[in-house]
Amino acid sequence: MANYLQEYGSGLISNGYHIVPIRRGGKAPNGVSGWTTIEADLNQLGQWISAGFEGVGVLTKNNPAIDIDILDEDISREMVERVLGSYPNGLIRVGKHPKTLLAYKTDAPFRKVRSNTYEDQFGDQHAVEILGDGQQYVAYAEHPDTLRPYTWHNEDNTASQGIFGVESASLPIIRLEDARLVVGWFEEVAQRKVLDGGWVKVRDGQGGGSGGEEDDFGDPETENFSNLRPRLNLTEAEILRALSCVNSDDYDKWIRVGMAIWHECGGSEEGFNYWHDWSRPSPNYTDERSCRNRWRGFRTRRRGRPITFATVLHWAREVRMRRNPLGEFKERYVYVADGDNVHDLGGLGHDKPLQLKEFKNMKANIITTVPAPTQNDPERTKRVPVHQLWLTDLDRKTARGFAYVPTYKKILVDEEKNEYINTFHTPKFVNPCKTVIENGVEKLDEVPTEA
Numbered sequence: 001m002a003n004y005l006q007e008y009g010s011g012l013i014s015n016g017y018h019i020v021p022i023r024r025g026g027k028a029p030n031g032v033s034g035w036t037t038i039e040a041d042l043n044q045l046g047q048w049i050s051a052g053f054e055g056v057g058v059l060t061k062n063n064p065a066i067d068i069d070i071l072d073e074d075i076s077r078e079m080v081e082r083v084l085g086s087y088p089n090g091l092i093r094v095g096k097h098p099k100t101l102l103a104y105k106t107d108a109p110f111r112k113v114r115s116n117t118y119e120d121q122f123g124d125q126h127a128v129e130i131l132g133d134g135q136q137y138v139a140y141a142e143h144p145d146t147l148r149p150y151t152w153h154n155e156d157n158t159a160s161q162g163i164f165g166v167e168s169a170s171l172p173i174i175r176l177e178d179a180r181l182v183v184g185w186f187e188e189v190a191q192r193k194v195l196d197g198g199w200v201k202v203r204d205g206q207g208g209g210s211g212g213e214e215d216d217f218g219d220p221e222t223e224n225f226s227n228l229r230p231r232l233n234l235t236e237a238e239i240l241r242a243l244s245c246v247n248s249d250d251y252d253k254w255i256r257v258g259m260a261i262w263h264e265c266g267g268s269e270e271g272f273n274y275w276h277d278w279s280r281p282s283p284n285y286t287d288e289r290s291c292r293n294r295w296r297g298f299r300t301r302r303r304g305r306p307i308t309f310a311t312v313l314h315w316a317r318e319v320r321m322r323r324n325p326l327g328e329f330k331e332r333y334v335y336v337a338d339g340d341n342v343h344d345l346g347g348l349g350h351d352k353p354l355q356l357k358e359f360k361n362m363k364a365n366i367i368t369t370v371p372a373p374t375q376n377d378p379e380r381t382k383r384v385p386v387h388q389l390w391l392t393d394l395d396r397k398t399a400r401g402f403a404y405v406p407t408y409k410k411i412l413v414d415e416e417k418n419e420y421i422n423t424f425h426t427p428k429f430v431n432p433c434k435t436v437i438e439n440g441v442e443k444l445d446e447v448p449t450e451a
């Protein structure tokens with residue numbers, strides 16, 4: 001009788017997988033305490049083999065797997081093809097056909113993401129789950145229902161050694177956003193079956209989390225309180241200016257920008273258009289439908305920490321500083337005569353100002369090249385700290401001092417045209433109440449009461 005743990009265990013450890021033991025006839029590491037965080041070595045492997053374990057599972061914190069838990073053969077095949085079309089080279093494992101699992105890796109561990117569960121007219125249940133941190137899947141063992149070994153296949157359906165023949169680091173990568181997208185694909189298919197009258201929803205799903213948390217998937221009653229991190233209330237011009245500075249080629253940045261726009265615009269169609277138009281030149285862009293699927297997945301979860309547009313503004317400022325450091329200095333910093341201070345307009349009015357000498361020390365490493373011709377060398381240049389050029393530039397912003405006036409204006413001007421930095425600040429929270437426009441005036445919407 002085969003002992004899969006003995007046959008494959010050491011090779012999997014060498015290939016960088018974190019493994020757990022599986023008893024014959026089971027699918028989980030029953031009897032192994034603390035298995036979700038085990039990092040087994042060869043000594044531990046020997047102890048498990050001696051204890052009678054025969055199967056081997058793989059922890060999915062760093063090696064998530066897309067578990068297509070669907071007994072409808074056509075839909076299972078449709079999902080496998082769609083997943084491999086977008087995330088090719090995932091290794092295919094089959095236990096009870098047509099259920100299929102595809103193995104991947106991640107560089108940003110996340111908790112499980114599970115679709116709603118649907119039941120068909122025959123009583124079979126169907127769902128898609130992306131196994132993540134705190135879970136495992138059986139890699140090599142006998143399936144308890146079929147009593148046959150789990151098998152691995154290539155995309156062309158030829159037999160494969162599976163993950164035993166592939167290093168963990170060589171697997172294709174997926175992240176939380178991809179997991180939610182895959183679940184979204186299945187929900188589209190499932191809704192089609194529900195409308196046809198063949199399926200009914202029997203259990204809610206879960207939408208995953210990146211900080212060891214879980215949250216609900218697809219349930220409007222579990223929306224997060226996103227106003228706990230207020231929007232910046234930026235104008236369209238401010239949003240577009242920031243986006244024009246940020247490159248969409250990097251996958252992580254592409255996704256994070258989408259999340260930030262979703263938060264700033266409240267998931268509106270206008271926000272989607274910002275992200276969609278900015279995404280078009282990106283190699284990550286395929287089509288509008290794919291963008292819309294991802295856009296829905298950006299909804300901030302109840303216990304998640306949303307990415308705000310402040311992140312994008314930070315990236316944009318960094319780019320502008322590299323492209324035109326003196327221009328960025330002139331736009332961003334204000335010399336304040338009272339106290340010989342410097343104020344950063346990119347911050348808040350009540351932020352503690354920097355003394356000029358502190359500012360010089362902080363920015364001394366930001367250097368630019370300027371012309372410095374001589375009679376013998378008219379093309380001569382020299383490198384100088386940008387703050388030196390900023391201090392002597394005629395267009396440098398200058399304020400007389402600080403003032404406190406309850407208004408959103410950052411710079412105040414008195415009757416003598418003297419400018420002051422306004423230290424007043426209050427967050428611009430999104431209005432949680434529904435409003436309507438009547439005769440050009442925004443008013444609270446009246447909520448009808450029950451008789």
